[in-house]
Amino acid sequence: MVTTFQSAQLALDLVGVFVFALSGGLVAVKKRFDLFGVLVLACAAALGGGIVRDILIGAVPPVGISDWRLLAAAALGGLVTFVYHPEVGRITRFVRVLDAAGLGAFAVSGSVKAITTPGVSPIAAVIVGLTTAVGGGVIRDLLADQVPEVLRRELYAVPAAIGAVIVVVAAQLGALQDWVMWTAAALVFIIRLVAVHLDLNAPRPLRPSRPLS
């Protein structure tokens, strides 16, 4: 069982890492960073969420700096962006699909790791899952000196939160099986794609903004 968990979790992690490395690399290319900057931003976007997760649950050193497979996937994503960026950029639509896949993968792998760590409460596991999913993107945007997309864009964190809640509820019911994890990840993926497609957004403050201070 533990083995199954670990292999499913690793697979989800690798998917998320590679995809978010592409997103980080693209932002770096747009900002005209050099090769090292592209690699750093790719790795920060790909590994940042998992590193924050591991710090929050006390699993140090984080796997994001000690597991060569994750590091290699992140660096590969950065290199691919550096070399093929016009192609990668042209297929923005495809990148968005991948990004939604990464969101689902990280929301599930993050909350699974948290809820199976002794001493982590269910509510903390949900928040850790959400943080894993959106954390890399936030770090990417902070380093690139732009307001994090998650604060401005169509429903991005809500699907991730749904996925984390499913995982934690399943774990509480003793029903956290492999297929539950993959289904939860798929659900996040689909909800996110629907939100992008319909251009759904969370509500904004209703009244026109006036000078507030």
Add this chain to the structure above:
Amino acid sequence: MVTTFQSAQLALDLVGVFVFALSGGLVAVKKRFDLFGVLVLACAAALGGGIVRDILIGAVPPVGISDWRLLAAAALGGLVTFVYHPEVGRITRFVRVLDAAGLGAFAVSGSVKAITTPGVSPIAAVIVGLTTAVGGGVIRDLLADQVPEVLRRELYAVPAAIGAVIVVVAAQLGALQDWVMWTAAALVFIIRLVAVHLDLNAPRPLRPSRPLS
């Protein structure tokens, strides 16, 4: 004794969390973030300082992600701002008073938690208390892509540092009692309000800035 500590610390924490959630929400409203962005920024401002505190002293998972009361207070502050933001904004003066209260509450609760954690030296406890008090605001401003106010504004961190020093000295003397904690928080509150009222600032570099590099 421990119980008293814990209840006073929780009360101080709840005050600080709610008030800083209002400040984070207001910044998000000004930046025209959507509902989720307002909630995230409110939670980041409200819980960020305590999360950094707990990471620094090794108390993971941080209470800021595992105690539902703190999470609820933060979310409530964000929702209040989202719904009533013109009113909240109009009463900027009142928000400043609340903000000063939050500063005092966090400086004291942060340094109390640090100095009562085994292995944390007095100097570290002071810095942890200061970080707890100003950390949430720094994270709020980083996410909102603006220079942290604490680096630019009238005396903000100095009162917090005074409160943390009082707590740590009292703890070293074995005199850390409930009334000491509340008095220290009140003192931070009053010094901060006086600084705002008199528009006191720390000194700036004296000579006019010339192009330096």
Add this chain to the structure above:
Amino acid sequence: MVTTFQSAQLALDLVGVFVFALSGGLVAVKKRFDLFGVLVLACAAALGGGIVRDILIGAVPPVGISDWRLLAAAALGGLVTFVYHPEVGRITRFVRVLDAAGLGAFAVSGSVKAITTPGVSPIAAVIVGLTTAVGGGVIRDLLADQVPEVLRRELYAVPAAIGAVIVVVAAQLGALQDWVMWTAAALVFIIRLVAVHLDLNAPRPLRPSRPLS
């Protein structure tokens, strides 16, 4: 042996802290922060890399908040900048030399501390060393609301990575002696200076950037 390690590591740390405090203070002066802002930015630049290092390897509370010698060196660097900033700014060239020294000192001290911590793998130790060396500068630039220099500048992280690799390989071979540490730090220093002198840069994305999304 351990004593030697610790004293060499402390010496390297003190050099790095003081020098990076100067760099943080200078950025703050340019941004016209007040005295407290200068001190905060100096301390963040000087101590941030080491604090992140200690969080990543689980050595909490971090020495950067508990060792008064490091705190004093950071504050001293900030004060020196605040008082003498025109002189410090005029000698930008000298500051760059110092900065290169700090880079070497931190890359070595960070990877030594990581590789001698139980449970930290060699690859993690290299990344921790690199993070120690560049982390303070990244935090400095985030707080000052500018894109981190390490993402934009001439070869900055590469020499640090080389130094960290040397330390970790030496440790794996059981040959991590004092002179190895100082030689590695000197090598980083020299490579960095040569890169500045020759204006060497890592390659940039080749094709002209087009609107990518």
